[in-house]
Amino acid sequence: MLNVIVPGLAIGALYAAAGIAYNVMFSTSKVLSISTGHLSMLGGIFGAFFIGQLGLPVVVGLVGAVAVGVAVGFLTEIVAVRRVLARSDEHLWLLSTLGLATIIQQAIGLWWGTEPRPFPRVIPQDFTAGLWDQKFWLPVVALLIIAAGMELFVRKTMLGKVFVAVSEDAFAARARGIATDRIRALSYALAGGVGAFAGFAAGQLTYAYFAVGLILTLNGFIALAVGGLGSTIGAVIGGLALGLLTSLATALVGGQYVNTVAIGLLMLVLLVKPEGMFGAKKVRSV
Amino acid sequence: MTSVSARGALTALCLLAIYTFPLWTPNLYLLHIATLVAAYWVLIAGLNLVVGYAGALSIGHVGLLSIGAYAFAILVGKYGFDPLATLIVSGTLGAGCGFILGLPSLRLPGFYFAMSTIALAMIVAEWSLALDGLTGGGTGLPVPGFNSPFNTPAGFYWLVAAIAGAVTWMTWNVARFMWGRALIAMRDSEVAAASVGVRIPRMKLIVFTFSGFTAGVAGGLFASLQSYITPETFVFELGLFFFVCIIVGGRGVILGPFLGTVVLTALPELVGPLAKLGSLFYGILLLLVVLVAPEGIGDFMRTAYERLQKRPAKKMPHPDPARLFAAIAKREAD
Numbered sequence A: 001m002l003n004v005i006v007p008g009l010a011i012g013a014l015y016a017a018a019g020i021a022y023n024v025m026f027s028t029s030k031v032l033s034i035s036t037g038h039l040s041m042l043g044g045i046f047g048a049f050f051i052g053q054l055g056l057p058v059v060v061g062l063v064g065a066v067a068v069g070v071a072v073g074f075l076t077e078i079v080a081v082r083r084v085l086a087r088s089d090e091h092l093w094l095l096s097t098l099g100l101a102t103i104i105q106q107a108i109g110l111w112w113g114t115e116p117r118p119f120p121r122v123i124p125q126d127f128t129a130g131l132w133d134q135k136f137w138l139p140v141v142a143l144l145i146i147a148a149g150m151e152l153f154v155r156k157t158m159l160g161k162v163f164v165a166v167s168e169d170a171f172a173a174r175a176r177g178i179a180t181d182r183i184r185a186l187s188y189a190l191a192g193g194v195g196a197f198a199g200f201a202a203g204q205l206t207y208a209y210f211a212v213g214l215i216l217t218l219n220g221f222i223a224l225a226v227g228g229l230g231s232t233i234g235a236v237i238g239g240l241a242l243g244l245l246t247s248l249a250t251a252l253v254g255g256q257y258v259n260t261v262a263i264g265l266l267m268l269v270l271l272v273k274p275e276g277m278f279g280a281k282k283v284r285s286v
Numbered sequence B: 001m002t003s004v005s006a007r008g009a010l011t012a013l014c015l016l017a018i019y020t021f022p023l024w025t026p027n028l029y030l031l032h033i034a035t036l037v038a039a040y041w042v043l044i045a046g047l048n049l050v051v052g053y054a055g056a057l058s059i060g061h062v063g064l065l066s067i068g069a070y071a072f073a074i075l076v077g078k079y080g081f082d083p084l085a086t087l088i089v090s091g092t093l094g095a096g097c098g099f100i101l102g103l104p105s106l107r108l109p110g111f112y113f114a115m116s117t118i119a120l121a122m123i124v125a126e127w128s129l130a131l132d133g134l135t136g137g138g139t140g141l142p143v144p145g146f147n148s149p150f151n152t153p154a155g156f157y158w159l160v161a162a163i164a165g166a167v168t169w170m171t172w173n174v175a176r177f178m179w180g181r182a183l184i185a186m187r188d189s190e191v192a193a194a195s196v197g198v199r200i201p202r203m204k205l206i207v208f209t210f211s212g213f214t215a216g217v218a219g220g221l222f223a224s225l226q227s228y229i230t231p232e233t234f235v236f237e238l239g240l241f242f243f244v245c246i247i248v249g250g251r252g253v254i255l256g257p258f259l260g261t262v263v264l265t266a267l268p269e270l271v272g273p274l275a276k277l278g279s280l281f282y283g284i285l286l287l288l289v290v291l292v293a294p295e296g297i298g299d300f301m302r303t304a305y306e307r308l309q310k311r312p313a314k315k316m317p318h319p320d321p322a323r324l325f326a327a328i329a330k331r332e333a334d
Helices: A002-029 A036-051 A058-085 A092-111 A134-156 A158-170 A169-175 A180-201 A214-225 A234-255 A257-274 B002-019 B028-053 B060-077 B084-105 B110-130 B151-174 B179-188 B190-195 B200-226 B235-251 B255-270 B272-277 B280-293 B297-310 B321-333
Strands: none
Touching: A002 A036, A002 A058, A002 A158, A002 A180, A002 A234, A002 A257, A036 A092, A036 A214, A058 A092, A058 A180, A058 A214, A058 A257, A092 A214, A092 B110, A092 B235, A092 B280, A134 A180, A134 A234, A134 B255, A158 A169, A158 A180, A158 A234, A158 B190, A169 A180, A180 B084, A214 A234, A214 A257, A214 B002, A214 B084, A214 B110, A234 A257, A234 B002, A234 B060, A257 B084, B002 B151, B028 B179, B028 B200, B028 B235, B060 B084, B060 B110, B060 B200, B084 B110, B084 B200, B110 B235, B151 B179, B151 B200, B190 B200, B200 B321, B235 B280, B235 B297, B255 B272, B255 B280, B255 B297, B272 B280, B272 B321
């Protein structure tokens, strides 16, 4: 039983972190970016590149990977979101982030190769630890840090309160003198950092693999849709539930039906409770 | 209007060129590419109604193509069904899967629907690997060709081109009349369309089911053309390619996506360096088109052309030296 729960929680933590990254970007821009999972993929790839290939210390590798995530998140806002939001067509951001996500994934594929490569050890540890191996608990620890950090950031810091103000009502925030464009760019950078951090922590689980991005985009979205759009605790619970469910499905019917089970969960939740477990019901007056 | 008859003549000439292509093509490789374009177009013409007209962004249509292709390969290859009849079975299966997928997901907001179609592509890829008793798993399946007279490259091209022409004619009919108007109204504002009596979920579902049918038929043709299919044939990037063809060609028109399909299929085959870039090229193209010309390249060129035409002609006095001197001389003489 434990060998179902532990890997499930580990991969679920990564899904949850991707869900939180979605949330951070969605809160300020109302955009669900297809490049969300690719931010985590970058964390894993650049972690392996800095530590494994360049031989840098682990801390430097972590900082470097997160910095890449922050830069790409920032770039996402500038290239794919800012100009598109100025137009009224609501589908355009989907197309532009899809284009950007494809560019990121294929560029990494050309540079890094399309085969998964191993991620170096972050903490010295034998490979005999079994279920207590760092590849299982590092993502969970990273998720705890991210979730706690987000809550502290939103509740205790001025900038966090500005984020909340923009997400609740961008017009009102603007009228109060908040530079909403700048806040939006910052939120994308933050989401990039969160995604890359989680991707780095889960690197030993997913390997440094260029195709992880799209899988995380889909599963992070499922975690978010199950937990409820806009809620950090919802993303955490949704992600962990999704991870446990897919892990259980792998144990029962085999690993080849993982996606099917995940989508089944999504469809079930959308049919029964479309706003998710912790999401606010969206009612629009017409 | 001369432009109408000129346009008619041009269309007739293009159609003639398309349907006599096997007679004057320099080599078989070009014919293969032309057949590929036609097979893709069978799918994209149907998808165009969904993406270009109804505005539902189906990114994972490759899943439906894969279903049609495997159905064709299994029924014809293993059980010896008649290929032409099996095309209809493939199409019906694609339509059925499209219906089942569309029934819940077309009611959701755009992003949810796009994700559901990506999910479909992933599920189909997963199942085609997992059900190896039926699909051959990772090693794949050989796909038989069609019977005479469609068993030569030229004959097969004519078959695919005829089906592509029929599908184009059907989508053109849908797009031209009330249905097309309703779809465009729905794409531009769902609330406004609903308020004038467009039954949105039903319209979307019908169009999506139709696109599933064309995707299934295209799958059969595509598989037969490839002559061997594996799960690797139906990568997610192929679905992205279909999608990019429509966006690049422009939404709400038929000719634009057709030209997009021709150019985007032929370009990587004929220009070596582009093939190496692969999907990176499609990603860059998608991003560029969305940022620079969101209505598609055709519309972008048309507006640019109109802007050039409408530029007020500068009224520069052009002195005519000969006349000027003559006038001066005449004046001095007076």
